[in-house]
Amino acid sequence: MASAAHPEPIEPIQPLQPPSGRPRGGHDQHTLPAPFLPDACEPLTQGAEALVYRTHFLTPQTPAVLKYRPPKPYRHPTLDKRLTKARLLAEARVLVKCRREGVSVPAVLGADWEGGWLVLEYVGGGTVRGVLDGWVHRLPELSREGNSETISEGRKKSEEEEALWELMRKVGRAVGRLHEIGVCHGDLTTSNLMVRDEEEYTENETNLPPSGDIVLIDFGLATQTIQDEDRAVDLYVLERAFAATHPAAEPLFQEVLRTYGGSFKGAKSVLRRLEDVRLRGRKKSMLG
Amino acid sequence: MIALGLEGSANKLGVGIISHPHPSKPPVILANLRHTYVSPPGEGFLPKDTAKHHRSYVVRLVKQAMKQAGVKVEDLDCICYTKGPGMGAPLQAVAIAARTLSLLWGKKLVGVNHCVGHIEMGRAITGAENPVVLYVSGGNTQVIAYSSRRYRIFGEALDIAVGNCLDRFARTIKIPNDPAPGYNIEQLAKKGKNLIDLPYTVKGMDASFSGILASADILAAQIADTLPEEKRLKAEDGSLVTKEDLCFSLQETVFAMLVEITERAMAHVGSSQVLVVGGVGCNERLQEMMGLMARDRGGSVFATDERFCIDNGIMIAHAGLLAYETGITTALEDSTCTQRYRTDEVFVGWRE
Numbered sequence: 001m002a003s004a005a006h007p008e009p010i011e012p013i014q015p016l017q018p019p020s021g022r023p024r025g026g027h028d029q030h031t032l033p034a035p036f037l038p039d040a041c042e043p044l045t046q047g048a049e050a051l052v053y054r055t056h057f058l059t060p061q062t063p064a065v066l067k068y069r070p071p072k073p074y075r076h077p078t079l080d081k082r083l084t085k086a087r088l089l090a091e092a093r094v095l096v097k098c099r100r101e102g103v104s105v106p107a108v109l110g111a112d113w114e115g116g117w118l119v120l121e122y123v124g125g126g127t128v129r130g131v132l133d134g135w136v137h138r139l140p141e142l143s144r145e146g147n148s149e150t151i152s153e154g155r156k157k158s159e160e161e162e163a164l165w166e167l168m169r170k171v172g173r174a175v176g177r178l179h180e181i182g183v184c185h186g187d188l189t190t191s192n193l194m195v196r197d198e199e200e201y202t203e204n205e206t207n208l209p210p211s212g213d214i215v216l217i218d219f220g221l222a223t224q225t226i227q228d229e230d231r232a233v234d235l236y237v238l239e240r241a242f243a244a245t246h247p248a249a250e251p252l253f254q255e256v257l258r259t260y261g262g263s264f265k266g267a268k269s270v271l272r273r274l275e276d277v278r279l280r281g282r283k284k285s286m287l288g
Numbered sequence: 289m290i291a292l293g294l295e296g297s298a299n300k301l302g303v304g305i306i307s308h309p310h311p312s313k314p315p316v317i318l319a320n321l322r323h324t325y326v327s328p329p330g331e332g333f334l335p336k337d338t339a340k341h342h343r344s345y346v347v348r349l350v351k352q353a354m355k356q357a358g359v360k361v362e363d364l365d366c367i368c369y370t371k372g373p374g375m376g377a378p379l380q381a382v383a384i385a386a387r388t389l390s391l392l393w394g395k396k397l398v399g400v401n402h403c404v405g406h407i408e409m410g411r412a413i414t415g416a417e418n419p420v421v422l423y424v425s426g427g428n429t430q431v432i433a434y435s436s437r438r439y440r441i442f443g444e445a446l447d448i449a450v451g452n453c454l455d456r457f458a459r460t461i462k463i464p465n466d467p468a469p470g471y472n473i474e475q476l477a478k479k480g481k482n483l484i485d486l487p488y489t490v491k492g493m494d495a496s497f498s499g500i501l502a503s504a505d506i507l508a509a510q511i512a513d514t515l516p517e518e519k520r521l522k523a524e525d526g527s528l529v530t531k532e533d534l535c536f537s538l539q540e541t542v543f544a545m546l547v548e549i550t551e552r553a554m555a556h557v558g559s560s561q562v563l564v565v566g567g568v569g570c571n572e573r574l575q576e577m578m579g580l581m582a583r584d585r586g587g588s589v590f591a592t593d594e595r596f597c598i599d600n601g602i603m604i605a606h607a608g609l610l611a612y613e614t615g616i617t618t619a620l621e622d623s624t625c626t627q628r629y630r631t632d633e634v635f636v637g638w639r640e
Contacts, residue, residue: 048555073584074547074577076540078483221492
């Protein structure tokens with residue numbers, strides 16, 4: 001058995017497969033808040049707290065994302081109102097701050113804390129997770145092409161890889177910039193990193209990753225903090241998300257960290273803190 | 289196979305005897321006895337007094353359990369005891385009892401993780417197959433899900449446990465510890481009407497309770513009868529805030545936090561079943577709130593009553609026997625106990 005002095009290393013938690021298909025309950029059970037009509041809202045996802053829809057706002061030509069926090073029936077109504085208001089405002093404030101400081105996030109179009117809704121700019125494009133999954137999916141064929149070593153295919157491969165590495169550098173810079181302005185995301189996964197693409201992201205001929213900007217989304221757990229610990233945990237969560245995709249994504253994440261390290265003044269000490277966080281997992285072992 | 293289980297990680301001494309007739313059949317409970325050390329109002333239980341209590345009752349309880357179960361010493365396959373986590377002195381007292389029985393009767397020992405005991409017993413009683421587990425008691429607050437042979441901790445209390453928060457508040461307002469401080473708070477809370485603002489501290493899937501306790505203690509000082517009426521805390525409608533209101537507010541706040549972190553874990557792993565175990569899991573308001581949340585997600589909640597929620601010997605016997613059936617025993621020289629023993633340190637060989 002593990003003694004107190006030499007605890008057995010605990011394997012980190014692997015994110016499990018998300019439930020497939022449309023979530024049960026959730027979207028069907030709640031009526032939308034006042035200005036939004038069910039016909040104009042297409043469910044996107046159900047998080048722990050919010051229901052997310054694709055809709056339009058003010059004009060039918062303005063695509064938008066509606067993030068609705070329905071009242072929780074288990075919570076005392078007073079407490080529920082207080083929490084919904086505090087969280088919604090905190091999220092909106094962080095987004096506005098990011099926007100002001102030039103971090104690429106969806107713009108806040110409207111909010112109503114009584115109604116529990118927040119309307120954000122619709123970001124076209126795919127997630128970094130989607131890009132990575134697509135790349136992992138093609139890995140076997142890419143390595144075959146590498147063996148055949150025809151000149152044209154060899155060049156195409158390096159072009160794709162170069163685009164992928166450029167994407168990683170963008171991720172590193174985006175996260176570095178976010179931390180620099182004193183915001184920690186709180187749930188930094190590859191699904192919460194989007195690559196802006198004005199045209200709908202489709203399987204293009206070249207297999208090149210989209211070349212747009214990185215947009216950070218879902219600031220529901222974000223905090224305004226400049227602590228190395230919080231920043232390092234952010235990076236650790238992102239590292240786990242990369243590792244869960246494929247072992248081959250490991251060097252890609254190193255590129256993210258390398259760029260992050262040069263992106264702002266305090267970044268080097270965050271990377272040192274990350275070493276500690278890696279050893280113990282995201283939880284401090286202060287259990288009594 | 290039949291196992292005897294000894295539990296004494298906190299102020300309850302439990303002795304249980306369980307039989308696993310066949311892997312395909314449910315376990316049979318032959319005996320489940322418990323004796324609780326109750327401290328006077330306004331005081332907690334001290335390790336040395338609790339250990340003394342366990343020492344003086346363990347022989348009696350084992351004899352009674354053997355008699356009630358109608359089993360002979362030869363029928364037993366192993367002696368299971370709580371290895372940890374828990375209070376040092378009480379754990380040691382029970383570990384000594386287990387070692388003595390093992391040598392006396394020539395039976396193998398099995399050291400059991402207390403948290404895994406709670407989870408396995410909850411699963412066995414309710415028949416929940418692969419739930420997200422909320423384990424809430426005086427010493428532990430964890431949100432757990434099973435994944436590749438480990439019970440993984442997804443969220444936990446960052447400082448004191450939720451039960452500890454409730455128990456210590458019971459001490460502050462000087463309500464009896466009999467039968468349990470948490471039970472008495474629950475009864476008072478049923479009469480509370482006004483919700484008083486308390487801090488609400490959820491960080492992702494983790495929660496913190498020490499600040500809430502400190503705030504509740506401060507509020508409790510402001511409702512004392514000795515204060516002149518104009519200085520006492522008033523609710524929004526101008527009426528005086530009562531003890532009942534504070535119990536109600538404390539419960540509403542901390543349970544909302546527990547349900548929220550559980551919901552987050554459920555969304556994360558994509559499960560719709562939730563199992564509540566541990567002493568605080570008896571609380572009917574918590575069960576009700578959890579039920580409302582689960583219904584909203586199209587799922588269901590499983591909970592047990594005080595016989596299996598509150599620390600007991602049968603869960604140690606059950607989890608120990610499951611491990612014993614996979615060939616795990618604890619050698620006499622390794623039969624130590626430990627105050628820190630994380631749930632995810634246990635290799636769960638008996639589940640796929």
